[in-house]
Amino acid sequence: MPHDEPMPHDEAMPHDEAMPHDEAMNVAVVGAGYVGLVTGACLAAAGHRVTCIDRDGARIEALAAGRSPIHEEGLPELIAEAHRTGRLAATTDLAAAAEARVVMIAVGTPAGPGGIDLSAVEAAASDIGRALRGRTGFPVVAVKSTVPPGTTATIIRDHLERQSGGRAGTAFGLAMNPEFLSQGSAVRDFLEPDRIVVGQWDDRSGEIMAALYRPFRAPILRLTLAEAELVKYAANTLQATLISYANQIAALCEAIPGTDQERVLAAVHLDRMLDGPGGGRAGAVAFLSGGLGFGGSCFPKDLAALAAYGRRIGVPLPLVEAVLAVNAERPAALVDRLAAAAGGLGGKRVAVLGLTFKPGTDDLRCSPALAAIERLAVLGAHPIANDPLPAARAAAAGRGIDTAGTAGEALEGADAALIATAWPQYRSLDWPSLLAAMRTPLVADGRGVMAGLTLPAELRLIRAGACPIPKEDA
Numbered sequence: 143m144p145h146d147e148p149m150p151h152d153e154a155m156p157h158d159e160a161m162p163h164d165e166a167m168n169v170a171v172v173g174a175g176y177v178g179l180v181t182g183a184c185l186a187a188a189g190h191r192v193t194c195i196d197r198d199g200a201r202i203e204a205l206a207a208g209r210s211p212i213h214e215e216g217l218p219e220l221i222a223e224a225h226r227t228g229r230l231a232a233t234t235d236l237a238a239a240a241e242a243r244v245v246m247i248a249v250g251t252p253a254g255p256g257g258i259d260l261s262a263v264e265a266a267a268s269d270i271g272r273a274l275r276g277r278t279g280f281p282v283v284a285v286k287s288t289v290p291p292g293t294t295a296t297i298i299r300d301h302l303e304r305q306s307g308g309r310a311g312t313a314f315g316l317a318m319n320p321e322f323l324s325q326g327s328a329v330r331d332f333l334e335p336d337r338i339v340v341g342q343w344d345d346r347s348g349e350i351m352a353a354l355y356r357p358f359r360a361p362i363l364r365l366t367l368a369e370a371e372l373v374k375y376a377a378n379t380l381q382a383t384l385i386s387y388a389n390q391i392a393a394l395c396e397a398i399p400g401t402d403q404e405r406v407l408a409a410v411h412l413d414r415m416l417d418g419p420g421g422g423r424a425g426a427v428a429f430l431s432g433g434l435g436f437g438g439s440c441f442p443k444d445l446a447a448l449a450a451y452g453r454r455i456g457v458p459l460p461l462v463e464a465v466l467a468v469n470a471e472r473p474a475a476l477v478d479r480l481a482a483a484a485g486g487l488g489g490k491r492v493a494v495l496g497l498t499f500k501p502g503t504d505d506l507r508c509s510p511a512l513a514a515i516e517r518l519a520v521l522g523a524h525p526i527a528n529d530p531l532p533a534a535r536a537a538a539a540g541r542g543i544d545t546a547g548t549a550g551e552a553l554e555g556a557d558a559a560l561i562a563t564a565w566p567q568y569r570s571l572d573w574p575s576l577l578a579a580m581r582t583p584l585v586a587d588g589r590g591v592m593a594g595l596t597l598p599a600e601l602r603l604i605r606a607g608a609c610p611i612p613k614e615d616a
Contacts, residue, residue: 166190167354170242172266174201174232176212176328176439176505177286177321178248183217184332186224188357193231193238205232213504213531216329240273244354246319247298248286253443257450260297263287267298271305274314282315282350288375288444290451291368294318294341315347318367320374325438326502335360341370375448379462382441384429386468392432392607393468393475403432403607404593432607434510434562434588435472437499442466442508472606473513473588477560479604480586481521484558488522491581493552496563496589497529497538497545504533506541511562514588515543518560528552530567554579564589574598 166189171182174196182194196202204211208225210218224230231238239245247270249262263285270283283302285294294317299310310316318341323331338355340362342348348364355362365373392403407430410416416424436442445462452459481487499509506512511527518525526544528551529535535545546552549568553559553576561568568591577583577598585592586604597603 165353165356167243168241169193169354170195170239170245172196172236172239172245172247172270173249173262173287174198174205174211175248175250176214176325177323178246179205179210179212179221180214180217180323180328180332181246181248181286181321182230183220183224184329185354186227186229187220187333189229190354191229191231192224193233193242195233195236195238197234199234202232202234205230213502213533214328215326215502220329236269237273239270240277243279243281244350245270245274245281245283246286247283248321250439251287251289251443251447253446256454258290258443258447260289260293263289263293264297264301267301268305271302274302274306274308277306277308277314280313280315280346280350282317282347284317284319284351286319286321288320288440288447289318289371290375290447291371294367294371295343299343311344311346315350316343316367317341317347317351318370319351320370322374322377325505326500333358338362339370339373340364341367343367375444378441378444379448379465381429382436382445382469383461383465384426385436386465388430388432389435389468389472389607393471395432395607396475396479396609399609400611401609402605404590407431431590433472433564433590434476434514434606435469437508437510438503438505439507442469470513473510473562474517476586476588476604476606477514477517477521480558480560480584481523483586483602483604484582484584486521487518487558490523490557491555492518492523492525493546493549493556493559493580494518494525494527495529495549495552495559495561495568495591496565497527497534497543498531498563501563501565504531504537506534506537509562510588512538512541512543514560514562523558526552526556529563530565550576550579553577556580557582558584558586560586560588561591562588564591569595573601577601 169185169190169192171178172195174194182192186192194205201211208222210221247266249266252259308314320339338360340348340351342364352362395401395403411427416427418424445466449459449462497511515525526546528546528549539545583600584602588606
């Protein structure tokens with residue numbers, strides 16, 4: 143049975159220490175999305191022999207050729223090097239998992255009825271169980287997908303045992319190994335972790351997972367399966383809560399003349415409780431800034447899943463529900479301020495700069511930019527969007543959104559503009575020329591991109607989290 147007592151904490155080695163050849167493991171990663179690709183490439187960089195498995199033939203073809211199929215800083219170089227050394231392979235055949243010492247489940251768990259859709263995780267567990275039938279040597283199946291507490295020990299274990307014919311803790315090991323990766327910095331997050339969490343069914347499973355991560359410098363926290371599952375939700379909820387807290391302060395500032403959330407929160411940031419361990423500010427400060435809210439593949443669906451899980455077990459989570467509600471309001475609130483300043487947006491061309499939910503990624507999932515575009519359409523505007531990444535523009539076009547290849551093309555002749563993603567490229571634009579090309583130089587900055595820039599006097603700038611003093615009262 144799984145442990146209920148506190149587990150040991152191990153200290154891993156620096157990730158740049160060479161791994162002895164006899165300690166390298168064969169690892170199979172089932173699911174080659176953001177988490178699976180980064181996990182596979184980084185474990186290969188640490189010296190393990192990794193096979194990424196996915197049903198997407200085009201994705202596997204790119205990987206097999208040493209190319210990254212997604213935009214993520216540092217990932218193309220890691221994949222190319224792992225391909226060159228032969229430490230990273232790719233296949234659509236899940237039978238490859240049969241030879242692995244550790245098999246990781248890294249498939250998606252999107253939102254669904256009851257808060258989360260576990261169908262892909264269940265299918266992966268069944269397929270892995272079939273691949274492991276008759277296998278000896280105690281392979282460990284580790285879940286990296288985000289799943290509600292209790293899922294690994296029940297649903298996933300049941301599929302594995304039924305299809306393999308063996309028992310967890312006897313024929314195979316079972317672990318829960320959540321990821322803490324932020325898109326745009328995922329490679330660095332994996333190679334330089336602040337902690338590695340291993341939920342273990344038994345000691346033997348935990349020991350093998352600890353050995354897998356020995357090349358990395360970070361404490362390894364060995365917990366129960368349910369604790370490890372909950373850690374992921376707790377970590378994401380804390381970060382999302384900080385963002386929504388900042389956005390509540392921003393909303394207040396938008397209603398109080400002469401206030402600016404940047405100055406208000408800058409003063410809050412100086413509280414000693416936000417001191418960093420080596421001086422300066424703690425990392426949490428990065429989440430304490432108002433704007434358009436959070437998006438992406440994790441925060442929105444994970445908080446919704448956690449709230450649904452709480453209701454299911456009789457523990458309502460009103461704080462989590464409020465964090466989501468605050469976040470949902472932010473894109474429309476800024477669009478409505480823009481509409482008020484423009485005297486209505488019906489029939490007007492509005493340039494939207496940025497489509498991805500954050501800079502450094504090509505991911506549009508739950509992007510606040512899409513919510514803003516939807517609100518613009520409701521108000522009768524004609525939004526035309528730009529993003530620096532062609533993949534993001536193509537994804538938006540596939541959703542029926544009109545796009546422009548450059549920011550200048552989007553802004554030319556526009557009646558108004560909205561900055562939805564904090565791409566650094568937008569900050570370095572020739573704004574005086576671009577504003578002159580607009581029909582009306584009216585811009586709503588939802589990400590603080592224009593803060594500190596020298597801008598033409600004729601610009602009417604609406605900033606998220608700020609309410610200037612009316613000129614007649616100044």
